[in-house]
Amino acid sequence: MQANIRHQVSPYLIFFIIYNSQVGVGILAFQRIIAAKAGYDAWIGVLAAGCIVQIFIWIMYKLLGKANGDIIDVHTNIFGNGLGKFFSFIIMLYYWLASVSVLLSFIKIIQVWMFPTIPSWVLSLLILILTYYCISGGFRVVVGISFISFIFPQVLLIALYIFPLKIAHFSNLLPIMNHSFMEIVDSIKSSMYTLAGSETLLMYYPFIRDPNASKKFAHLGELFTTLLYTISAIVSFTYYSEDQLKTTIWPELTLTKIINLSFLERFEYLYISMYLIIVSSLITILLWCSSRGFKKIFNKKQKYILLILSLLSTIMCQLTNDSFLEILDKYVTKMNLWIFYGYIPILLLVFTFLKRGNQNG
DSSP states (O other): OOOOOOBBBBBGGHHHHHHHOOOSGGGTHHHHHHHHHHHGGHHHHHHOOOOOOOOHHHHHHHHHHHTTTTTHHHHHHHHHHHHHHHHHHHHHHHHHHHHHHHHHHHHHHHOOOTTTOOOOOHHHHHHHHHHHHHHHHHHHHHHHHHHHHHHHHHHHHHTTHHHHHHHHHHHOOOOTTTOOHHHHHHHHHHHHHHTGGGGGGGHHGBBSSSHHHHHHHHHHHHHHHHHHHHHHHEEEEHSSSSHHHHHHHHHHHGGGOOOBBTBBBHHHHHHHHHHHHHHHHHHHHHHHHHHHHHHHHHHHOHHHHHHHHHHHHHHHHOOHHHHHHHHHHHHHHIIIIIIIIIIHHHHHHHHHHHHHHHOOO
């Protein structure tokens, strides 16, 4: 069921939501992860993963268009109220865990690079107060934050690549395709989680004013982020040696150290501060999806559910350590691959057959 027109957004804004959903802390560290799978051929895996995500976006539009609602409406139509809410609960849990993973990763960056003595709960509370305020304003405010997170930090992101390109060694990329097919596949799997985020469409689809008109903007948004990640990978591969890349936790963030301006000595402080806008908007859309879904499942007010999720996130940030973050990332990655790239396509087939059977009956 479509949302009230007063709460809906224009189709072209889907471009910015897709960008906001896919660009987070992952772009700061994914180069090392994918290079461990397929060396400097891993940029090919990023492009291939982008093509797979494009297909996934098409599948989501087909599924949601048939149900004329969000993923909870799809589950209710197929499985009924009880079992449908159970499957929806798992997806809402994924959205929340993904937001916690992003929050923990960014807090770790702040503590390592800027403020090592500030407790995790203080940083998490400050970020979550901001996200709570944005979500309380409604979905249009959430989209507005996505727009801002694209306009302002994007200038810094693109400008950052100019400096390392001056001393880049493009010979690092040669010879192309000197890794096995399975190594490339492994890099594709790692890149697909890095490009994760488009699955938030499963929840905000009813808030799009003209869903059919928004399809091209969703695909353009995905194309933009795929090219951005590909450029980021190539810049890192041409700047770092393979040995350096293995020991560099945040390759893109480390690139900021080579920027030397007469009026700014520590450019990474500005970069991380501006990145707070991107991370906060990503957490906002993930928490909005989760709290919106739990609202429909439990029939409670969204603001109360959002408050509970925010408090749980703050507690987890205080009680967890690096090993827990690795485990959380591992399971969130598995949930993303199995639920959205395995389960959702099967769900489309089942829903199509059921709808066709009802029409024939």
